[in-house]
Amino acid sequence: MLLALMVALAPLSMDAFLPAIPAMAAEFGVDHSRLGLTITFFLAGYAFGQLSGGPLSDSLGRRPIALGGIVLFLIASLGCAMTHSLEWLMVFRVLQGIATGMTGGVSRTVVRDVATGKDAARLMTNVMMVLMAAPLVAPSLGALILALSTWQMVFIGLAVYGVIAGVAIRQWLPETLPASERSPLSLRGALASYRTVLTTRGVPGHLMLLLCGPGIMFTFLTNASYLYQGVLGLNSGEFALAFGANVGAMLIGNRLNHFGLKHLRTRKLVQVALCMQGIGITWLISLVITDNVQVATLIPGILFVLGAGGMITPNVMADYQSLFTRGHGAANAISGTVLYLGGGLYGALASLWLSGDDMLAVPLVMLGAWAIGGFGFWVTRHTAPSEQSSD
Template sequence: MSSPVLSRSAARGAGRADAGAPPRSRRAVALLVLVLGTLTATGPLATDLYLPAFPQIAADLGASEAQVALTLTAIMVGMGAGQLLIGPMSDAWGRRTPLLIGVAVFTVASLACVLVPSAPVFVGLRFVQGVAGAAGAVISRAVVRDLFDGDGAARFFSRLMLVTGLAPMLGPILGGQLLLVGPWQLSFVVLGAVSAVSFVVVLLWLPESLPREQRQARGARQLGSTLVMLLRDARFIGPTLTLALSFAMMFTYISAFSFVSQNEFGASPQQFSWMFAVNTVGMIAGTQVNAALIGRVSTPRRLAAGLAGALSAVAVLGVLWGTGWASLVSLTAVFCFMMFSVGFVFPNATTLAISSQPRSVAGTASALVGSLQFAVGGGLAAMAGLTASGQPSLGSMVVVMASTGVVAVAVFAGVAARVRHVAAR
């Protein structure tokens, strides 16, 4: 079922409103960015909105800080698992139906988090949130692959990150302000309301992008064969692992800095939220500079530049920690540059991975990209909490971020060399 609003916009720009036809008018593209941006932003909002409340949640539930941080890992792992489930479903059923189901379940799970009695129940509900919330991320990427190729996809992903970047920027700010007017549970009421709005947006304004004749229902064996094919394709797995490891580096900062800034450096929840916002502005700026370079600098080179910048920022972070010169101001500046560099990594790595595959497996490929991103990112980031005290520290953050950043660069360089070798044969 196609949305009459977006279909009419696409029809004016392209002369038809068929499923899979790319929107060509500026209004249609802008509307598509807004719709997909709303969907993709739900996941980051779910992870960031309650970050300023971590200490309060720990006290309210009688839990350790490590247990509260585990709720963040749970939603990441859930998003990873959910994408492997929902991606193939979208290849078989089309994009809209699995998306609507996922958004509806996410809404219910968000409101259920308001009533959690203990940390283990909270962790379980966050996992359910992650599985359901995976629909927005995986299907949004698949829709972009349905409609765009090459530089067009890279340009659209950069525009998409301009919208989705507002969620991690505004999430902690909103979360910090909500703590001034109510308990931490209020964040999940707001999250449920945003998800309910997303359901209406999808229902009214997102057309089906995968034509019925291109849909492929895969059994377990065929799905397994497709996944093996993707894992063995260097053009796909190289940028996918680079993305996952870079996400682990960034997510270590996201999951640990709330505790580090407040416990080690004495920041208030509101101060933390503003520092987080500044750093997210850096990421948004990076995505837009990346978009401006499309057509001038190749996608692999833009990705390499982003990796080099991010790793350089982590190296400076290590110096600040080792010398004892770290402060809230210096940390914010370093993290801002790191996030600026990440703004190059994410859209380019995603474009290289997704564009290397045909549309018929776009949902499954998108699912594998997302599942590895969240599973690897969430799992490795949790290592920052494996300290003697059970609490993340600036030192543990540096160790995990440096390790994942170095491996990301090594994977990208190694796979790039292999692809060049194969192409030269």
């Protein structure tokens, strides 16, 4: 639960304010698209927070970086709530991204500190479930707050969440990196850590695999309103129900993964889930080609694809982490950056590709993410540590 609180900071911060964009644009006197840039600024900050927080946690320990990220998050969230200009909002969104990158990165690193093999995969299943489900829940929470109050209260709500997470971290998060295992703090050392991670055998394939689930999920998330309201014609209430059903699908995938880990190796589970996703994406493409896009055909297909994704990312992350005996902070910084920036780029690509009512771009981008993940699976066929060590 504590790790889930930490990892949820980033997706909640990134997406909870989305329903408030029209009100914010009107108050700042700018076009809606200018507010959309705050997501780009947030992701840039998140990447920096991951890449800087990882080596820092390897040198200073996990708790100081997690708590430092929470303090920065509180400052940034309150700054977003009190600002009266778009320029300062951008600044505070960057700081929010840095803070969530630091704290969220520590949560995944702690998993590797305390567990390996299937045990790590079970813990990572819960962590990644929150990471993937929170972006689907966040806009609904933001809309609820907006219905009761002003857009500023969305950021106040995030600050309150940060206080709760900070108290929980201070009270219950143990220091999982002994002083004897910490590395010296230096820029050269940090760069050396990243070089070691990127040149470790098996890393490129695992990073390609890690792009699969988030890439498909962000492609849907970015274009959900277009698909469900623009193409299917759902009203706001129906959209909320259909959107929320995706969380249920991912929960089912999460539980299936927990069950599967009792009987199968992590690599076999990834193989099964990739096959399931391939079938689901093929179904979505066939719907568009045959002009059979309906509520009863499109929504079940999307639920099937996203549910299967819930079985891929946690297992790949556990296998990726098992490639390293030291420098887990740097390793998780790279994987976290790939997850968010890569997933966001897939979603942006589908949005830019869309034209009129032609929704073929969405399943085709999903297919691209799936194909890269499949190639990554093939590349890692000789570097599957869980096959050997997680029985």
